[in-house]
Amino acid sequence: MDDAMAMREVAMTGRAESRQGRLLVVGTPIGNLGDLSPRAAEAFRRADAICCEDTRVTSKLLAHLGVERPLIRCDENVIASRAPGLVERMVDGDVLAYASDAGMPGISDPGQVLVESARAEGVPVEVVPGPVACATALVASGIPCEHFFFEGFLPRKAGERERRLRQLATVPGALLFYESPHRVVATLESIAKVFPTREAALCRELTKLHEEVVRCSAPALHEEMAAREQIKGEIVIVVAPPSEEESATCGADAAWDAAAADAIDPDAAIRADIKAALEAGEPASAIAKRLSQRYSRRRREVYALVLELQQ
Structure with a gap:
């Protein structure tokens, strides 16, 4: 073997040994492509492959960037079973990115499974921050946001949903919920029933062309949405904090005592x-x-x- 070939092999071995796999958790726009950060675009270019909820959604985003990478479907139905193999690839040196359909991965999102699996095996996790629908809605609503509680999706059954809302009544801050268009009227009905004196806001199609924020009393909000023939788009509901009178009625303390904390059962x-x-x-x-x-x-x-x- 001549010296030049030996040097090339040494260089290639050095590069292989220095290659370190990692997981890039990439926040993406919740509607407006202009909100995609340069760092997020660079993360997609660095990745050997991109894990995503829906390959059709992410492929459109990558086409906008002019980036071509293999896509791996990792929605809630398959991510638990695929996580071990993906982590093994990162341990072997691959750089994988994960993106939700929209917004920040890991927040009401199956990407949490992949992050947890990567960290459990010592794989570095790099988070590239991006837009978050719940925070955007809270600010857009104008509802006081010194304190807030993000619930995500409420139970589908009316009885369970109302029971959960009553548990949340003692939280001394705004309440944030995600909801789908076809269930939003039923959810607003439950909110109006449990919180008849509170203001609430429905934030729809945030950052998009037809963005809408409707804020009024919870019962009035339910009536207005129920009167519509069709509701479209991604939806965030914001419910105002309890008034002093309501807090006193509920027996809640402004310091959020242990009893109130126990009522917020994450399970x-x-x-x-x-x-x-x-x-x-x-x-x-x-x-x-x-x-x-x-x-x-x-x-x-x-x-x-x-x-x-x-x-």
Whole structure:
């Protein structure tokens, strides 16, 4: 072997050894492509492949940037099963990016599973911040936001939804909810029932051409939306904090004492789903598999909840 060839092999070996895999968590626009940061665009260019909720949505974003990369579907139905293989690729040196359909990954988003799996194996995680729909809606609503609580999606069944809203009544701050267009009227009805004296805002199509923010009393907001023939777009609902009178009625303390903190049960929604599945006769292992994907939780944690509720 001549000296030139040996030097080339040494150089290639050095590059291979210095290559370090990582996960790039990339925030993307919630509507307006002008909100994509230069750093986010560069992260997509650096990646060997891009994991995403919907390949069709992310491919349009990459086409806008003129970037071509392999896309890997990682929605809530498959990300738990694919995470180990993806982490293995990063351990071997691949740089993978993850993007939600819109907004900041990991917030009411299955990307949390991939972040947790990467960190568990010591893979570096680099977060590229981007727009967040709930924060954008809170500011746009004009509702006082010194303190706020992000709930995400409320339970689908009316009884469970109203029970959860009553639990949240003691929170001394604004409440933020995500909702889909076809369920928003039912959700607003529950909010109006539980919080009849509070103001609320519906924020729709944020940063897009047809952006809309409607703010009024919770009952009036429900009436206005119920009167519409069709509601489209991504929706965030903001509910004002409790008044002093309401706080006194609820027995809430402005310092948010331990009793109020206990009422905010992060497992309330998943427990309700587990109970419904058990009543329907679904096997424990199947429940754990399905709900771990839906709630971006470890399967063994969900399985432990299932066994607890079975007893």
